[in-house]
Amino acid sequence: MFVKDLLDLEISVGYSFTLRFDECDEKLAIGLSTELIRNENVDVIIGPSCAAAAHVAAVNAVFYNLPIFTWGLSTSYSLSDISRYPTVGVLSDAFSETNDVIITITVEIRKMKFEDIARVLGDVSLRARVVVVCLPEGYGFKRTFILAAKDAGFLNEEYLYIFADTKSKGFYIPLLGGKERLIWKDVETPSDGRDAEAMMAFGRTLVISDHMGTGGSEDGYDAFSKEVISRMKDSPFNCVDDCNKTEYSYAAAYAGELFDSLYVYARALNATLKQNATALRNGTTIIENVEMTFDGMSGVVKVGKNGVRFPNFYVDGLDKNGKQILLGTVSVEGDRGLYEPMYASETGIWWARGGLRPRDEPLCGFSGDKVP
Template sequence: MNPILVLFLVLQVFGQPPGNVFQLGFLHCDDVEGSSAYVSYRTSASAASIAIDRLKRENRLVGYDFNFTILYDQCDENVAAGMAVQLFANYNVDVLIGPTTNIPAVPVFSLAYFYNRPVITWGLTSSAALDDVTRYPTAGILSIGSRSIAVAFREVMLEYGWDQFVFAYSLEGNDEKCETLRDDFQDMIAYYQDLVMSYSVQITDHSEAGMLAILKDASTRGRIIVPCFHEGNSRGLHRRWMLVAARNGFVSEEYVYIFPSLRSKGYVVPQPGGTVRYPWEELGKGPQPSDQEALIGFQRSIFIVDMQGQGGVGSNYTQFEEEVIQRMRQSPYNCTDACSGPTYQQAATYAGQLHDAVYLYGLAMEKMLQEDPKQYRNGTEFPKYLVGTFQG
């Protein structure tokens, strides 16, 4: 695909920064299976323009221009590395926004350090390995990682005075989540030394009989059980687990089930077309008598989730989603025929994080330019300016 160059001009009041124009580079995945609903270019890219408009409305970085260069890594590690070199060496970008998935982020973060340029990633980049500030000192991460989930889990445990748990994990639809989460739980336990993972067991048989066998085994080791399944609560495994627990006497007041999950809204499961279902409802079959049995199980559960990067979703976010879709059809994106299918009529799940990444970059630049304009593209100096709060 050809790169897209976008120029936003802001009325000049102060002198231009060194370099005259902020050069923003983006790495996107375009219609890649497995990631489209979350980070597709066709349903997210215009969020960056919305962020620029917000900076203008708030009179931030007045007098500065923004140039966008968009390339496509297609969620592929090797392509991402090549595209990152192009952005840094050929397009001479001041910051790289992306990639949006874990594996491509590793070489891109390393290249950003080599070129000493800031990089801000969003979307599905949740690996705790990316949090290594010694290895990746020029990086900022907008997405919530499994390490953050582990820390939040600890807070819940301490709040209720619990200190032991059993970890049961599945590799069904392996997306690296559960093994990474298990490792991050163990790291968290070793660091704080106030919780105990009394048992860890892999769920290899996902039938009701297989899950019952695991429940029987786990219940002999503890009553606080932490099941880990594929991201997004989209395969019905959470429901099957709680249904088996409810049918076989594992949902008494003795038991608590804590589901730590990224790309999830917990008790609300987004469906294609913008609809939702509850996790105790059977996937794709309409109301079933067993839904009420599963509901009994979920009444003994706690979800710890990232809300798919959206926080408390209200009407303002719905308006944002609609604007993302509308603006993809407008200049400079001009995505008309390619964005006309029903799949592209709902904003990508993490489009809000792309907005926040660009907006946060603007806030950081505002601080850096006040202190030392010459450092505006110094990657190793950049992360400390990301600290702060704002309404995303």
């Protein structure tokens, strides 16, 4: 697939891959990136895919003036500083440091006990009704949280909870082999029998995420995933027996961003070599040619002059039947976010609230002492 696109760009496809795994460990990242640059004499590093490892590998690449393109969860805003990282391209959805849109209240809840959640929401209720919640995916924490909010009386028409997470596909939890689990399904044994109740509770919430590099079209990404698995059986990977296992029957998370990283590098390299045929490993010059926009496998890819992709986020909700629906997209450039709705009328979004949008402040005020 990638080779086909290189041919379309009229780039010579004589190449080889050298694979190293940093395991998101800084020590491994600095050692392996040095090995790749000095011993393997690579022309580019595609990765790492997490922030801590990306930082040290990026510094190393800058020292050697080698291009490096990070992806996946390398979402650190500091990598966008081109004065510090002039050879770095970032294809993940990096966060901005601006906080003028959301007032955050950070609370650490270690064991997710009902009493702790109720206490925290009691404090939050004194100053907010729209609550942004950040909890890790896959452990049932979000289900525990939303049921605790309901039981404690903090899930009525006044409250809106927005689950924000980069490592998320909305209301579906990714599993091995391309399977998914609904977010309201109980993961404990025995089950508490509250799945239907939890689904209705999540109907009062929204999720904003990056869809884990799958873009806005699930069908399009499914086709891409099938082609990835099919081509893994070909050279240079020749993965036949192992890739027939169920857990390897679907492309890994953020594979779309990996594809787009290689594509961005190829186009930038093509433009660079037209200007200077000797600049094959000149990271600074290659990044100077990285500004571009195209429809990628991970959604719309727009890369700025600093080598960093402008983030795209997706806002998802649930319909009455528990089906996830894409409500809108948020594209970010600098400190500005543009929301593009995907619906004709917002009444359907608030079906669990009688079709009415929740207020940012109750009619009687947060403390109930205001007269409407």
